[in-house]
Amino acid sequence: MKSAVETLNPTRVRLTVEVPFEELKPSLDAAYKKINDQVTVPGFRKGKIPARVIDQRFGRGAVLEEAINDALPKFYTEAVNETELNVLGQPDVDITEFDDGNELKFTAEVDIRPAIEIPDYSGIEVTVDAIEVTDEDVEKSLEQLRDRFATTSAVERAAAEGDVVVVDLEASVDGEVLGDGIAEGVSYTIGSGQLLDGIDEAVTGLSAGDTATFASQLKGGSAAGKDAEVKVKVSEVQERELPALDDEFAQLASEFDTLEELRADSRKRLESMKQYDQATSAQEKVLDALIELTEVAIPEKLLKDEIETRTHNLEHHQFPQMGLTWESFLEREGKTREEYDAELEAQAVKGIKTQFILDELVTKEKLSVNQEELTEHLVRRAASSGMSPDQFAQAVVEGGQVPLLVGEVARGKALAVVVEAAKVTDSNGEVVDLSDEDEDAPAEAAEETTEAAAPADADAESDKA
Template sequence: MKSAVENLSPTRAKLTVEVPFEELKPSLDAAYKKIAQQINIPGFRRGKVPPMVIDRQVGRGTVLDEAINEVLPQKYIEALQANDLQPLAQPDIEVTKFEDNETLEFTAEVDVKPTIELPSYEGIEAEVEDVTVADDDVDEQVKALRERFATLTDVERPAADGDFVVLDLKAVKDGEVVEGAEVSGMSYQVGRGGMVEGLDEALVGLSAGEDKTFSSELVGGDQVGEAVEIQVSISQVQEQELPDYDDEFAQLASEFDTIEELSADVRERLGRGKRLEQAAAARDAVLEVLLEKVSVPLPESMVTDELNARRQNIEQQLGQAGISMEKYLEDEEQTVEEFEADLDRRVRDAVAAQFILDEIAKKEELGVDQQELSGHLVRRAQQSGQDPQEFANHMFEHNHIPEMVQEILRGKALAAIVETAVVKDASGNVVELKNLRPDGTIGEPEPEVEAPAAEADEAAEVVEADEAAEESDEAPAQS
């Protein structure tokens, strides 16, 4: 077999492959056997029909087509390996020449990983915001704690913002109550939001025993987004009374004896959280500086696929939260054009970062062991709110483990870069990145975890195979 490659662009290549007819013989023999099992010819047992009879009854062209369909994927992969190409998607294959007993010629156009000239990535300098815990931040946390111990008292007055009401609510469309859009006896805090648009405004001023009807849109179910009439009535108005913030409360709500100790603990907890946020910001700032150091050609098909996937994910999340895209853009103070431009920028940066980190992981000869894979699976399961065992089983069953391995390698590459970086806050202080895990994620060190017992050995095999599969024809995982 001979092959040649033509670079159509920095991210797309065209392979021209020539396969001598003698290399087709194994596939041709397999095609005859397969067809012999599928046809019934008088005088011959199934599977024992001679090739010459198959040629006469079925046609030599059918056999050749079957053989080509089998050999093309094999020769395509061989050509990729021979030319050191890493494909990002399925190829567009075209048979350009083929006659019986003659050389088979075909072309394959495919998006490929771009060649990247890595810049120096040691000692990158970046800057992040200062860590500050304002008194207002502490007060907000203290208020939330007090609300957990608050009491509700019935009041004989109209409902106001912050009050609790016991309400009955139903959505009506064309005179009929919408199925699944009716609740009764529900306690709700006025101003909390999270239900139908316009509810809080309708509740303010209502007294126990009164009702109101207003127009809104459904936020869930099969009829999400449809205009309906909302009928709401309240049977109770309750005022929230917060406990005094004193030493007695500190002893009730915590292990501390005084509010000074409790407030100090709240401030310390907030500080730890903000330092985690700062560590994440430092990691991202380092990556941003690295992206500015190198120009990465991007395959537009990959960018488009990722754009569509992210856009769909955002729309699904908004739908689950009962928020329309128009409302979201209004809250974000963005136009559609600004939203699309920002999404496009973020996607292009993410795709470019993948290519750069993959190259660094390869250069640094980074690997993934079973323990690292197990921990990553557990974190991913926790992030998606799934049972770790079920999540791991799903990943193995659907062959997503190579994607998980690639995610870990990219995280380790980023962690290696950040380790040598010099990150300062706005005040000029060097940021200690103690909360950066070896895989690039942010958080406290985790206890050791085990992969699902049934898949433990398989996980180790997959990790080893993935590290040796640079010429795989799978696209890289999207992050």
């Protein structure tokens, strides 16, 4: 077999492949066997029909077509390996010449990863917010903790903001009560915004036994996204009581004996959270700077597929879960469809560039992933997916996704190399040393950036294989 490569543009090539007829023999034999197993000819046992009889009855052309269809993927893969191409996606194959007994000639146009020259990234400088935890931040944290330990008691008065009301709900669309639009005994905190738009105004001022109606767009169920008239009946009004902020509360809500110890711990936790946010912000800004410095050609088909994948996921997975339509989604976002599509394309471009650049860095820096690093990453991914590590690991193995996880870890390490070489200062002009921060932060930040490019990466890896 002979193969040659013609570069069409920086991200697309045309492979020309010539295959001697004798190399088709294994596929021809397989084609005759397949047809033998599928057809019946009087006078011959199934599976024992001679090739000449198959040619007479079904045509030599049918056998050749079956053989070529079987052989093309193998010859294409051999040509890709022989020419050391890093292909993306499925090829467009065209048989240019073939006669029975003569060589097979075909071309395959396919996208490839572009050649990338990694620039000197040691001069990257970024600025992040300084870490500052105020007394107000600490008190707000303590108030949130108090809120978790609040108790309620029934009161005989009109409901006000902050009260808990127990309500019965009945939703109607076009005058008909929905089968799944009835709910009884629902507890709702006025002002929390966790139920239906319009309910706060409807129940404020109502006492036990009172009813009201309000208009709202349903967020879930059989009529998700539709405008409905909702009838609400208040069966009970409850007043929330917060515990006193004292040593007794500290003992109730934590392992500490005094309020001052709890307050000091709250400050320490807030500082740790802000350190993590600072580290993540630094990594994101360094990555943006690296992308800005690096020239990356984007394969048109890969970008088109990526945009289509993201749009499909939005329409068929996220919209149904959130009870949204394009109209309500765009209204919520305050954008036109054209503005959203432009943002989506920019995100897709950034995701693809991120993956290409970090993969090139992995190769340049000769980075590898050991079992411990892969396991730690798997545990993090499992936690974010809501699955146990064992369940997530099984799903990854069964789905053939282990190489993708290895790639995510490797890209995280590549990003850490660039961040380490960059100069990071805070808004106070102080140099930020990220080496002492949570060692998981670089990996998790890289995971977020590579996650955006995951569909394109999955397609590329599976198609290459």
